[in-house]
Amino acid sequence: MTGLVSVLIDGVIYSSYLFIIAVGLTLIYGVMKILNMAHGSLYALGAYVTATLVGYWFAGGFNPYFSFLLLPLAAVAVGLVAGPVIERGLLRFMYGKDEIVLVLVTYAVLLILEDVIKLVWGVESYSAFQPYGLLGNFDVAGLPYTVYDAMLVVVAILVGVALTYVLTQTRQGKLLLAVIHDREVSAAMGINVGRVYLVTFTAGTMLAALGGALIAPKVSVVPAMGVEVIVLAFAVVVIGGLGSLPGAALGACIVGLVRSAAVHFLPEVELFSIYFVMALVLIFRPKGLFSAPEARKI
Amino acid sequence: MNRSDRTLVGLGVALPVFLVAGWFLPNWLQSLLVLALGKGLVVVGLVLLMRTGLVSFGQGLYYCLGAYAAVSVGRIFKLPDSILMSDAIVMPLFGGLVAGVVALVLGFLLANYRAIFFAMLSLAFSMILYGLLVKMSVLGSSDGFNLAYKTVVGITVPAQAQLYTLYAVSVVMVFIVAFALHRYLRSHFGRLAEAVRDNELRVEYMGTSVRYVVHVNYVIAAVLAGLGGGLVGLSIGHVDPDLAYWTTSGEFVFVAVLGGTGNVAAPILASLVFEWIKSAAYQYAPYTWQMVLGICLLLVIMFLPAGLWSVFKRGAGRA
16 A cells, blocks of 8 residues: 555656656647757756756855745746757758658757757766755655655646646737647738747746756756656657647656556566557557547648 | 669679778778668668658667677577577678568558657657666666677688678678669669658559558668668677667667668768768767767758758769
């Protein structure tokens, strides 16, 4: 029983973190039809910036509780800098090319960003562990969990609710949905599609960086972290259906729970199980669990 | 007709040149070339798929399978000290065979998928293999295996001639594949691939099964990837699960785009260029070699959308 509870709790915590990363990826895909491979590097960038900021904060002896503000701050900073640079500087010249070519373009960005990170931060690992233990622990069924992890779940839910609200209730969000539905007609109706793309990509970048910022206190920040996370994020969004917000949530839950179950009961199959589920979903629902039917093109 | 002849003549001239020149090359260059040729075979397969409009982000699956099969051929059949155990020709061929059989099975499924979904499902399959291999202690877990060959068609090769022999084996294999595929691409069935890419429905209306075309090309691509994996395994002397990791597959797609789909020789040429850029970048810019590769990729996508081969083609067109 205790095993089952801890599987569930670990799974939910891991799912929240996956959701935050994957939702940015699915947002960018939904609007721009770009499967952004560089998403993993932007996530790593968020983690590195956070680690650096947190390091300075605690070295400077400032109030430790305010260090939590550094996490979203790092995410916003990375998003505002890297997002527009990549979108305006590179991607906008590529629109209209084949989906696969766009994947390769972002793959090139990934290669470049990986080395940028190594140039700036070197190859040694960083850690920003201080905020992690700051809020203390609580027990569930006799097992201790940190309040930080619980906070992660809350943040994920907030992100999901906020995005849903923006997309369905605000004018900007409705414009975005119109662009998703039909880019050309939206442009003809006077929507500034270029701006929608810029905002979307920047928001997606912020979400990637937020994922990195939130995970930074939990793990050691190392160069390969972006490359590892991007295939996981792919698995999540593909399971849920590319471009679907509830899909990303469901995909994150599935991958999170499968992984935590595998880790608890059969650690050998941890990696295998995630991609096995991904393949299984693709076999039975080729376009993911939440996907709109599409007419066959002639 | 003219152009087809030119490719055949070119290949025919290049074969002896490669074989003779290889003898005089320094060791490091020989092993670099074996690596490039082996990976070139994988990319040739990928290009074959691209002609049907499909891009696989999981070709590492067959590359890795081929390499592991090459190692385990002796272990599986329990034939110590036999030809099978350590033959430079049998090992890669067995790798290709295993990859082909697996592709034949998976192909029934994958032949239904297109575009990004094909890419993602093949990615999932390759990551499944990676996840399995990393944890399987029978197959060396994340450390992998060492492998070496001792014989060629049963004849024992002395240690000092091993590198050149492997080089010669790779060159001959690559050229046989290139000749065969050149014929295949010019055949009726080979041409169907491009028709599928341009308009699937029309191909169906004309009475050909699109699934069948995709399936056949998929299996050929996998056999080539397995063959290439076996050669690369022999050239490095080591196989590990990273061969199936998604970055390996990404590299193949990179090289395929670099070369373009214009000719059988294009991916092999691109593979040679790629390994050269990679080793040069690694030597002169050890901390930024990935960045160099990334920038090269962007430049090719922007300025040579049809790949390196289009440079030659343009020249040939004017002449």
